[in-house]
Each structure stands twice: as structure tokens, then as C-alpha cells.
Amino acid sequence: MGAGKPKQFTRPPPKKKPQKSSVLESVDDFQDAADYEESAGGKHRVGDPVKSGRAFVRAFDVYDKGLSKHPSSFDLAYNKARLQLEISQHENILEHIGVEMLDWLQLTLESHRYALKLSGDNPDVLFNTAQVLSSLAEGLSGDDRSDEAVPLLHEALELLSSCLSKQEMMYEQHQLDFPDTEEGGVPLDPDEKPAPTEDTDMQDEQSAVVEVPISASDLLDTVHASLSALITLVPLADQPGLQNLGEMAQTLTESKAPDYIKLVPAEEQDRARFSIALDRAGFIAAFANAQFEFQIIELQTYVERLETFNIPGKEADATALNTEAEARTELVLASLDRFGESSDLPAMLCWKQMSLSQDLYTQTTKLSTEDAQERRAETYKAKGDLELLRHRVANVPKADLSDGVRKSAKTLIQNAQTYYKGAVSHAKVSGDKDVEEEAQQRWDLAKTIAAMMYGGDQPAVEPDTLMEALQGCVDEGFVSEQLAQAMMQGSFASGS
Template sequence: MAKPKQFTRPPKKTKAKSSGPRTADDYQEAADLEEETGGKWRAGDPAKSGRAFVRALEIYDQGLQKHPASFDLAYNKARLELEITQRPALVSHIGLPLVDLLRQTLESHRYALRLNEANPDALFNTSQVLTSLAEQLSEAGDTETAIPLLQEALELLSACCSRQEMLLEQQQADFAEAEEGGVALEDMEEQPASTPGSEDSGQMATIENPVTAADLLDTVHASLSALTTLVALVEHHALDSLGDMAHSLTETKAPMYIKMLSEDARESASFTVAFDRANFVAAFADAQFTAYLIESADYQTRLEDVFSIPNKDQHVAALTSEAEARTEFTLSVLTRYIGSPEFPVETCWKQLKLAQDLYTKAAKLESSARIYLSRGDVEMLRHRIAIMSNVKTSDSISRSAPTLVQNAQTYYKGAVKLTSDEDGELGEKAGRRLAVSGRLRVLLYGVELDFAGARDDMLNLALEECVEEGLMDGDLADAIMARGR
């Protein structure tokens, strides 16, 4: 998800100390102090940071009770909530589950939009909350609720883009007028005008940030991200319209915005757009394949074409995204051919080998728990293919089975060791899969456990996850569970 926009406020005014905040600006300054405290402790003490951010939110609430029309307070409360939702280590200290916190954050953003529905930063950030909430709900299986949230996010991003284009055009016109000897609009006013919904009573006025081509590209990026999530959820008859939207963004709008950048910024921006396009095309091809609109050969060709991005080997995100796309290809093909002797073993084996090679390159650039967990999953999926009894596999593939599950165990151990406070849930997942890979080696290859093992309830959860994600079949999971009792 794209990062939330930062809201720019005028420099703080020096004021005499009083018994407590009274004006909207007073409440903003008090909240600023708590936010600064929270920022200082964010890395070293998430609990202390979380308490400071909660105090800041309480101050925003108090300020809005007295000044309900203050867009500054409403916007900054919503912005802070959004920033908290993007940091798992902080969420655990706020006192709400992530989904509930996202719903609360969405209501805060909608309140801010009611005060100023044309503010591009508010439009952008609201779309990000909608996208994050939709992702959480879709992962929980609630696609019926997630789809309209993503559609609303795309509508807001379209409005945001239109507003940004209008503001940029106005800025360019003002600049041209100044160059020709006229007086630019900003020079005519000693004080910035209040935005709609702001209280005009001597308080500091809201200032909209000048719009740049980079802002427009951020909106393109966010739109493509939402589209990539949405194509996996909608019915097949809705795919063409989403594909047209993505095509317009990548082939028309993005190139136009890139031309507005300085020459030294264009290469990086072009890479980002190519990367976003690759992620969308991969998701789009998977959705079409799942709907029986294309065959696996077409799917594979699209992956080969769209991930041919220059210099991708220097970017962790590009390497891991391509690896994920190739893994998803194998899982989708496996689902279509489940139980059939026609399953294309060699094709899927090659895709998983490429995925593992990509993760290996990524790990050399960034050694993270997420990458090692993914490497373990790829080996588990390769192991599933290697022990298939209903399809013809080569001797080399069959013989690799014991090594593959041993490799998976090694990668899961690495993921556990690399887990930080920011990805605690990921570390727990790696720990569960470490237990599964160990039990798998015991059951199939007679290897003794070199660790304490796992409780039955944890092992059962881990096996359910592995079956649900396609890493092993249900019969093998049942056999492992039976052996563990």
C-alpha cells in the first residue's frame, strides 16, 4: 500500500502558556507534542510510543468536540490513525484489533472529507484506509465486503487525480503569469485562504501542498495497487473493465506524468510503473486462468513478458513479487489439474525453481524473515509435486523430496531467527511451519525431531494453513496429525 500523505501545517506560533488548550491551534500544538514523543519511542519502546499516540488521539478528540469544523484537527487525527495501522508493533499497544482500528480510521477520514471533500491528501489517504481494510477482510474470506471498499477506493483515487491535475495546471498558469511579469496568486495574499470547512477566527489556515508530478505518480501507484487486489476478488465478467482502467493508468497517465519529472528522476519512476504493471498483469492473468478464460501457456507467456524489467535484480520488491507470481502460477495450475495425470509437472517445477532463484537473489540484498518464510514455502510446494503418485515425474525430481523438506525446515528456522518486533505474526507462522516440516521428515523419511515439537492444537492449525495454501494435500496432513497423537 502506498504511504499516507504528510499534511503540511504552517510554522508553529509562539504563545503564552495557559491553563489548557482552547483554540483549535492550541489542541493541534498539544497533539503535536504527543506525536513527537511517540515518534521518538517508536523504534526503542513500542509500548511507550503507543501510549503517546493514544494521548495525541485523545487530544484530537477533545479538540474536535469543541471545534467540530476544524479540518486541520480532523485530518491530522485521521492521518495519525492511518500511520498507526501501518505499524504492527504499534497496533498491539492501541487496544483494538487491526480490522476494528481500520474501521475507526475510515470513519475519521470520512469525517475529514465531509469538512473538505476536495482536499487531495484527504482523498488519497481515505483510499489507502479503504484498501487496507479490504485486504484484511479478503484475507479473512469476506470478499463480499471487500469488493465495494476497493471500488470506493478507486473512485476516490480518480477524484484525487482529477483534483491534483487541476491544481498542477493552476500552479503552472500562475508560474507562467509571474514569468511574464504579472503577479502570481500566492504573492497577492499575505495570508493563505482558509479551506472549506475551516474555522476562520484568527487561527492558522490549512495550506494545501503544491502538487507535483511525483504526487500524480503516487496516485497511479495506489490505483494500480487497489486494482491488483480487486481483480482477484471480482467475477470474471468484471475483469475487462478493470484491465482497461489499468491500461489507461500505465500506458497513458503514467508516461505523461513521468515526462513532467526532471531527467534524473525519470528512470526510477519508469521502473516503479513497470513494476506496478507487472504485479497487475500477473494478478489479471491468474484471475483469467482461474475463470478458464486463458490457458496455462498464455499465463506463463505473460509472466515472462511482463517481468522482463531492466535492472530488476537490484530491487528486492521486484524479485520477490516475480517469485510470488511464479509460485501463484503453480498453485493455480495445481488447483485446475488436481488429481489429474495431465498435471504439467515439468512446467510447474521450472516455475518453482525460478521462484527459488529469485528469492535467493533477494536474500542476498535483504536478509528478512518474510523472504526466508517464502523460501520455505516454495520448497514445501516443490516437495508436494515431487511425491505425487498420480503423475509421471522424473527420477531426479522424485529423489529430491527428502532434501526439499530438509531445506524447508532450514529456511523456516532462518525466518524464526530473523523475526523482529514489527513482524511477530510472521515469526509465529514460520514457527508453526517449522513444526510441520519436522513432523513431515519424521513421518516420511524417519528423521528424528531435533527440537521439542509442537502442541497438537498448534500443529493442527499449521497443517490447516499448509493445506489451505496448497503446500501439501489433505491426506498427508491427516497422516501427520495422526502420527502426532
Template structure:
């Protein structure tokens, strides 16, 4: 999920008789009031919250019509749009599909950068919009459109990081000049600097200083964009992206961690190590699929997840499980229809993934983890029931149980899904129906009565399951025959 950088809003004035805004500050204040209303209703009534946020955006638009050079109005409008895109429950009440809303948000951020192309928060937020839009497009099989967006995001993040480094260096120099003979403040403890006069009745902007945490946020965003990008580009580009990630994780991030207070460094190192491991896994997968490395090398690369303390971190456990599942999926895809499939390697990685997800659920359950657990069981079922690979009798006998497990985990995903997980819930419902059909078709088990999935959605789900390697193509085609003909 994209992380927005906040630009501190002007302090609120005493409420009085409602009047039409005249100054840029008054437009900002009016928008603030609508944002505050939207925030109050966000959890309890997303529709009411969405209407308030739409009113805030309209106020920003009117303000910018009168004050087109107001950086504060432009920035806060773009910031609000970005925040809305990260709340699925709100998006449905804005009146635009998510992809279109992201494109609108990108235009707003480009406008902000035209007003100030050096503002680090604006650079960071624009990169997050680009990354979110690229992820949407890549999920819709529009990789050729997503790639340049991710490349632009990385360029903006590079500019952001350079700007942050320069500002931090200047801040440190200013502190040394101001504290001659004294002790310089820690870079995480400096007070915010302000401009303007509170007593004059004029609103003013509070400019928070750059901290080491800001630089690490930018490193994290850069590695996330790189992790997404490596799965989309041609093989010839991989080495360059690998070099970029290496510079971030081995040179720049350690230097930034060293600027943190001592009690914050351990957590920061863990986060960087996890970002590095996730990139290494994605990079190895891209190299394997490009026939640049073999499965044994790929497997060895996943040792990057040997991070001290990961057993107490659900995100780390889930990330490693996802990487090991991806390894097995890619190997299965390479050997599809062949008796040479390294069954033991794939089975072991999927079993390890399931163990990792089990540990993660003990730290806190989520719909996504249960959906992933269902996918792992579908993959293991594919191996156990494969007509091409020599499978032991014991493993083949476990196939009906694996299909049942998948069905059960998908039901858990639906049960745990919230309003924020609408897309995930729909996918889980599709897969409940498909897992049920697998059990009926292959094992003669009576169809489940609690399947809640339209036939058209089931058809979409079958396509997705084949693309993700969860089902053999031949089996999916047989299941599709049972769907009504349009």
C-alpha cells in the same frame, strides 16, 4: 503498506507553563507534543510510544468536540490513526484488534471528507485505509465484504487523480502568469505556498503544491488496489479492471513521468513497469482460474517482468518469484489428484522462483523472503512426492531434501523476524512444526527438538497449508491425526 499523505502541521510555539488548550491551534500543538513523544519512543519502547499516541488521539477528540469543523484537527487525527495501523508493534498497545482499528480509522477519514471532499491528501489517505481494511478482510476469507471497499478505494483514487491533475494544471498556469518572459520552474522544484502570518502569533497551514510524484503515487496506489481486487471478483468484471490498469500504465503514468526531472525519470519508469507486471501476473492468474486462458498463455504474460535493471532490485525479484509461484500453485490446484498435471511446467516455474529469491537475498535478507523460500520448497516437495503424477526416480529421491530445505528456510524466517513481523513469525513457526512432521511421517526422520509451536497453532497451520496448496489434503489429514483431540 499504506502510504499516508502528510498535512503540514503548524509551527511549534515556545514551551511555557502548561495550560489547558483553548483554541483549535492550541489543541493541535498539544497533540503535536504527544506525537513527538510517541515518535521518540517508537523504536525503543513501543508500549510507551503507544500510550503517547493514544493521548494525542484523545486530545484530537477533545479539540474536535469544541471545534467540529476544524479540518486540521480532523485530518491530523485520521492521519495519526492510519500511521498507527501501519506499525504492528504499536497496534498491540492501542487496545483494539487491527481490523477494528482500521474501521475506526475509516470513520475518522470519512469525517475528514465531509469537511472537505476535494482535498487530494484526504482522498488518497481514505483510499489507503479502505485498501488495508479490504486486505485484512480478504485474508480472513471475507471477500464479499472486501470487494466493495476496494471498489470505493478506486473511486476515491480516481477523484484524487483528477483533482491533482486540475491543481497541477492551475499551478503551471499561475507560474506562467507570474514568470512572464522568464523560465517556468520545474514541477518538482516549486516552493511551498503558505497562508497566515507568522509575526501575528497565529499559526498557519503550509500548503505544499502538487507534483508529478504525487500523481505517480496515486497511480501506484490505484494499481495496487486493482491487483488485489482482480483476485476477488467474478470473471465478468475482469475486463473492466484490465481496461482501468491499461489506462493508468500506458497513458497516464507515462505522461506524469515526463513531467519529472530527467534524472528522476528512469527510477519512475522502473516503478511503473513493476506495478504493471505485478498487475499483469495477478490478472493472468484470475483469468486462468476462471478458465479464460490456459497455462501457456499465463506463462507468456509473465514476460512483463522482463524489466531492465530488475537484477539489482530485490523487490522486483521477489515480485516475479511470487508471480511464478502463483502460476505453479494455480496449475497444481486445477490438476489436483490427476495424472495430467504438467509437472515440467510447474517444476520449472518453482525452480525459477527459488533462483529469483536467492538473488534477492544477496541484495538484502528479510523474514518474508525466507518464508516464501520455504513455501516454494514445500510446493516442490509436493510435486516430488506426488502419488498421482509420474515422477522420475531422481526427483522423488530429492523429496526428503526439499522438506529439510523448507524447514531450514522457515527457521531463517523466524530468525530474521522483527517486532513488526509478529504475524509472519507465527506463521513461520507453524510451518517449521509442519515441515518437521512431514519429515517424521514420510521419511522416518527423528522429530526436531527446537520446534516451538502450540498444537492448536499447528492445526491452524495445516489448514493454511492446504488452502495455499503446500500440502496434499490427504497428507494434511494424516498429520492432523497426530494432534491431541480436544
């Protein structure tokens, strides 16, 4: 899961071009100058990422100069860190800045740790630091560096717990100070008594920090971020640590979140319940996968756990449909890991799960929502991956499969080509170069498999490119090692 939207201060846009950096003196001078460059960067972000990147680099230069002059300025430290986090979500801009994603996230983490030293109980910087830690952990785990990712995720969860506690206190205090406000008004703890107030002198009042009131939506955002971190951590955890993670998720979804949902406006509560239900289903699926791999539960129990995706309204939500499809595909991959391509593989059960996954992806491609359109290229690539996996299962020699399933193998590899072609087309439209490149490689791989197994012309593909695609599909479980070995040897025998 990627980082959520960074928490940030509400700041009016700069009204005029600030002074030159040589005459900047106060914290406000530096912040106004940085705001000006940020505004320029944001203006060009979509149309001209090169200009955008240059403007953001200038903003960082202002922040660095400001912090060298005012090292204790939380405002400058926080906003520098916040901008780094925002840019990490725009790889096209980062590409022009010239720093690799993992390196950028490391720099972003350093900036957040600096801001935390200046204000360790600020909920926004606690939340954002946890987001950076989670994103960095995801990147490291995807780079086969899980041993480095695990402590980062534990730290993220600790920070989010602190953030939630602070947010609860601030929310309660706001309700006590402004009991007649329309939003909220329901105490989190009905037995809690109002905190005593103390008089302050004029000097204290003038130097007081004005904090933006915490809303119920902020509380739910922190729950969501916590569950996302837990979902990322579960596959990396050892068996003794699973129980604690399960208890944490249960507290968040069954105790904290329901109380917070009661605090949001009535017209927003259904959507909030849906989001938490989807978070819960995603965690239960990841937890069941881990339990199955540790042989704590059997496959039928795993299948039953996925029924938590039966959430009313999911058919209109691309994220829900794709999340369930991915979970059912993971069940099949876990079954192949445990049973291998032997007669013990519950092939028909796996086939049913893959068919359900493909149906879910197809439903996503038919949606016209913004979310569905944004993930269209990824969805088509996932459909291609799934057809490769179905092709693998259909060719398991000793599997208890019907003749119809086995005869569908040629069609499945043709379908994979069609879906990868669709992914390439949609990725070109959306400008997603990473998806376009990977889908193109896998499209060529599917063509090569089809030619080797069922006849036809071999596509003209660079051997290194083909090997990269093949290795990726073997690592992810979509292509068997036996088929990969046969391809590398330049020969293939059906069923080998």
C-alpha cells in the same frame, strides 16, 4: 499490498510544551497540543513502543476534545485521521494501544469519512481515505470476508480517480500561475487554455486556503495506489467485472503514467519508469491468474504473460524479485487448483516455475539493500513455503516427473526446515513476531512431515499448534489434503 505513506501537511515541530488541555481554546491551541504529543510519540516509537503508544493516545484525546469544541475544523479532523493511518503501519505500537488491526482500521475509516465531509475535494484526504479502504479490504479478504472487501476496493478506486483528477487540475493551475518554475512546466493537456483570473477583495485574500503545490511525484503516487488497489481487487472480482479492471489498469500504465513521468526531473525518470513497469507486471500477473481460473486463457498464455517481469534492473531490486517469485508460485498453485494431483497436471512446467521462483528468492537474500534486509525474514519463510510446495509436486503419483525430481523429495523437506529456521532467526533480529511465530510453526510441521515420510524422531510439538500450521499450509496449497489427512490419522503411505 499495505497502505502507502499517508499524505500530510508540512508542519513545524512544536517549540515549547503547550498549555494544559483545560485552557485550550482555539483550533491552533489544540493542534499545537496534539503536535507536541505526536512528537513525543514519534521520539519513542522505535525504542519504547509503550511510551510511544501512550503519547499517541494523549494526542487522540486532544484531537477529540478539539473536535468536540470545533467540529468543523478540517485541520483537526484531517490530522487525527492521518495519525490513525500512520499508527496502522506500526503494529508494535497498536499492540500497546490495545485495539485489533481490523477494528483500528474501521475507526480510522470513520475519521477519514468525517474529514471528507468537511473537505470532499482535498486530494490528500481523498488519497489517504483510499489507502485506509485498501488496507481494510486486504485485512477482510485475508479473514475470508471477501464479500465485504470488494465494495471497499471499488470505493477506494473511485476516490483515487477523484484524487487524480483534482491533482491534475491543481498541477495545471500551478504551471499557469508559475510558468517559469524549474520543476514541471509541461502541460498535461497541450490544448488547454489558461483559466481566467478574477480579482478578489482583501477579505477573500486573507481567508484563502494556501495549498501545497502538486508535484509530478504526487500524480505517480496516486497511479501506484490505484494499481495496488486493482491488484488486490482482481482475485476477488467476478468474471464480467474483469474487463473493466483491465481497461482501468491499461489507462493508468499506458496513458496516464507515461505523461506524468515526463514531468519529473530527468534524473528521477528511470526509477519512475521501473516502478510503473513493476506495477504493470504485478497487475498483469494477477489478471492472468484470474483469467486462468475462469478458464479464459490456457496455461501457456499465463506463462507468457509473466514475461512482463523481464524489467531491466530487477536483479538489484528486492521488491521486484519477490513479486515475480510470488507470481510464478501463484501460477503453480492455480495449476494444482485446476488439474489437481492427476496425470493432467503439467508437472514439469510447474517444476520449472518453482525453480525460477526459488532462484529469485535466493537473489533477494544476497542483496544488501535496505529493502532486502527488511524483508529477509519473510523471504526465508517464502523459500520454506516453496520447498513444501515442491515437495508436494514431487510426490504427485501420476505426474510426468523425472526420477531425479522424485528422489529430491527428502532433500526438499530438509531444505524447508533450513529456510524456516533462517526465517525464525532473521525475524528475531528484526522483531517481527508474526513471521517468527508462523515460521516456527511451519518449521515444526516440516520436521513432522520428514519424520513421518522418511523416518527419524518426531518433534515435540503441541497438537493444536501443529494443526494450526497444517491447516494454514493446506489452505495456501503448500501441503496436499491427502497428506494432511494422513497426518491427522497418524499414518502415512508414500504417495497417498
